[in-house]
Amino acid sequence: MPEEPLTPARILEATEDVLRRFGPAKATVVDVARALGVTHGSVYRHFPSKTALREAVTERWLDQETGTLDAIAGEPGPADERLSRWLETLFAFKRRKAGRDPELFATYLVLAGEASETVERHIATLVAQLARVLADGRDAGAFSLPDEDPVVSARAVFHASARFHDPAYAAHWSAPGADADFAALRALILNSLRPGP
Amino acid sequence: MPEEPLTPARILEATEDVLRRFGPAKATVVDVARALGVTHGSVYRHFPSKTALREAVTERWLDQETGTLDAIAGEPGPADERLSRWLETLFAFKRRKAGRDPELFATYLVLAGEASETVERHIATLVAQLARVLADGRDAGAFSLPDEDPVVSARAVFHASARFHDPAYAAHWSAPGADADFAALRALILNSLRPGP
DNA sequence: CGGATAACAGATTTCAATATCTGTCATCCG
DNA sequence: CGGATGACAGATATTGAAATCTGTTATCCG
Numbered sequence: 001m002p003e004e005p006l007t008p009a010r011i012l013e014a015t016e017d018v019l020r021r022f023g024p025a026k027a028t029v030v031d032v033a034r035a036l037g038v039t040h041g042s043v044y045r046h047f048p049s050k051t052a053l054r055e056a057v058t059e060r061w062l063d064q065e066t067g068t069l070d071a072i073a074g075e076p077g078p079a080d081e082r083l084s085r086w087l088e089t090l091f092a093f094k095r096r097k098a099g100r101d102p103e104l105f106a107t108y109l110v111l112a113g114e115a116s117e118t119v120e121r122h123i124a125t126l127v128a129q130l131a132r133v134l135a136d137g138r139d140a141g142a143f144s145l146p147d148e149d150p151v152v153s154a155r156a157v158f159h160a161s162a163r164f165h166d167p168a169y170a171a172h173w174s175a176p177g178a179d180a181d182f183a184a185l186r187a188l189i190l191n192s193l194r195p196g197p
Numbered sequence: 198m199p200e201e202p203l204t205p206a207r208i209l210e211a212t213e214d215v216l217r218r219f220g221p222a223k224a225t226v227v228d229v230a231r232a233l234g235v236t237h238g239s240v241y242r243h244f245p246s247k248t249a250l251r252e253a254v255t256e257r258w259l260d261q262e263t264g265t266l267d268a269i270a271g272e273p274g275p276a277d278e279r280l281s282r283w284l285e286t287l288f289a290f291k292r293r294k295a296g297r298d299p300e301l302f303a304t305y306l307v308l309a310g311e312a313s314e315t316v317e318r319h320i321a322t323l324v325a326q327l328a329r330v331l332a333d334g335r336d337a338g339a340f341s342l343p344d345e346d347p348v349v350s351a352r353a354v355f356h357a358s359a360r361f362h363d364p365a366y367a368a369h370w371s372a373p374g375a376d377a378d379f380a381a382l383r384a385l386i387l388n389s390l391r392p393g394p
Numbered sequence: 395c396g397g398a399t400a401a402c403a404g405a406t407t408t409c410a411a412t413a414t415c416t417g418t419c420a421t422c423c424g
Numbered sequence: 425c426g427g428a429t430g431a432c433a434g435a436t437a438t439t440g441a442a443a444t445c446t447g448t449t450a451t452c453c454g
């Protein structure tokens with residue numbers, strides 16, 4: 001049989017499988033190697049450490065969101081609608097991930113907790129997308145920002161909406177009033193940015 | 198010697214001590230009884246279970262805040278100033294608790310995680326205080342709320358400010374930009390409530 | 395008789411021996 | 425030689441027996 005060459009991509013795939021099956025506490029590099037039919041030494045040829053391997057998987061998972069959200073941030077059209085859609089989409093994404101397979105979500109929650117730097121980069125990406133929408137809106141007269149730097153307002157918006165994207169709150173996302181709470185918060189944010197008298 | 202009678206108050210005091218010394222994982226009812234010079238059976242005469250004992254301690258700890266905050270919510274003066282002060286005070290309280298004795302804070306964080314009902318009651322109290330300030334402000338023309346029910350807006354404000362009172366974010370409170378982030382978020386909230394054109 | 399106790403069963407935790415894992419490296423193979 | 429291997433040391437995790445804890449109750453004491 002023509003053996004597939006061992007590549008980082010294949011290793012990542014196998015790592016995801018192993019994590020899904022065994023969970024973050026029991027998934028080992030030896031398991032990953034076993035799933036690939038090689039010894040764990042071979043895995044270490046492509047990833048310098050178990051930590052690096054897990055970080056790569058985490059990054060991949062986080063990057064699922066950024067593409068769609070970046071597209072929304074870059075669309076033409078009124079900035080307030082874009083912001084609204086962006087917030088809704090982020091919430092929908094997270095809620096779907098958490099609801100579909102809670103165990104896998106919990107697994108990635110643990111991974112994210114271990115990879116603070118990766119998470120920080122991801123957050124910086126999202127804040128940059130927000131800042132872009134806010135700056136667009138300001139330039140078009142749709143928003144009035146209290147600060148010169150749109151990143152300051154973007155951070156405030158990101159923090160204000162944390163309850164509906166931070167995985168720490170995942171348990172609340174399926175509660176009865178969650179949609180109403182989200183709508184109220186989105187209204188609060190959008191209302192804040194609307195230009196005053 | 199005139200032995201003090203065994204009261205719930207004395208037991209709570211001893212429980213706090215034991216929790217402070219041993220942490221949430223190792224503090225036992227037997228330890229509490231030992232600290233009081235009685236057997237653990239006597240403790241069970243005043244509290245039906247270890248869980249109930251811990252909940253009582255948790256409630257006590259959470260109630261430290263509510264008094265001061267309720268006073269601020271009830272003060273005379275402009276509602277926007279009251280809201281601003283309320284948010285600042287809540288943040289200051291939490292940050293102080295977390296900064297002074299991180300280990301004890303971590304202990305109470307675990308306790309709070311175990312006592313979801315107690316925490317929900319506490320949150321309901323805080324939201325009610327917020328709703329009061331918001332309703333006052335609306336009646337005085339200082340705020341315009343998007344919803345008839347001030348509790349809806351109060352929840353939104355509470356959720357928006359979660360980053361600066363939810364213990365899950367305690368690690369961020371001592372970071373360099375924390376004060377600036379708080380100021381931006383407070384501005385976002387207050388700006389949102391200001392009546393429009 | 396109200397309140398504390400000591401003894402107890404079942405659940406939970408501790409601890410130390412044992413096994414597994416991580417990361418490295420000298421060696422082997424095509 | 426580039427890439428996989430198996431053996432290895434030190435770190436981490438598992439396991440099961442022993443100890444401790446939780447919650448109950450029959451008994452004791454003032």
